[in-house]
Amino acid sequence: MAPKKKSPGLAGFFGNNEETEQPAAVQTRLKGTGKYYHVTVRLDQERWERAHQVARSEGVPLSQMMIRGLSKILEEKGLPPL
Numbered sequence: 001m002a003p004k005k006k007s008p009g010l011a012g013f014f015g016n017n018e019e020t021e022q023p024a025a026v027q028t029r030l031k032g033t034g035k036y037y038h039v040t041v042r043l044d045q046e047r048w049e050r051a052h053q054v055a056r057s058e059g060v061p062l063s064q065m066m067i068r069g070l071s072k073i074l075e076e077k078g079l080p081p082l
């Protein structure tokens with residue numbers, strides 16, 4: 001029985017672009033290197049509405065309210081706040 005011929009992979013559709021590809025070791029990490037770090041917090045609709053309402057009543061962004069909350073928890077544990 002003759003060996004089965006391989007079907008073309010995705011590389012066949014895009015051609016051979018060896019010039020544009022860089023090895024993983026050469027690429028520079030950009031995430032997490034700036035002044036601020038971005039965090040995603042997932043809330044259901046009801047919790048988001050409650051959190052948003054409190055932040056608006058305090059006149060501060062929701063992110064600032066979360067920092068206050070984390071700082072309070074850290075202080076309760078005897079750690080420095082954020």
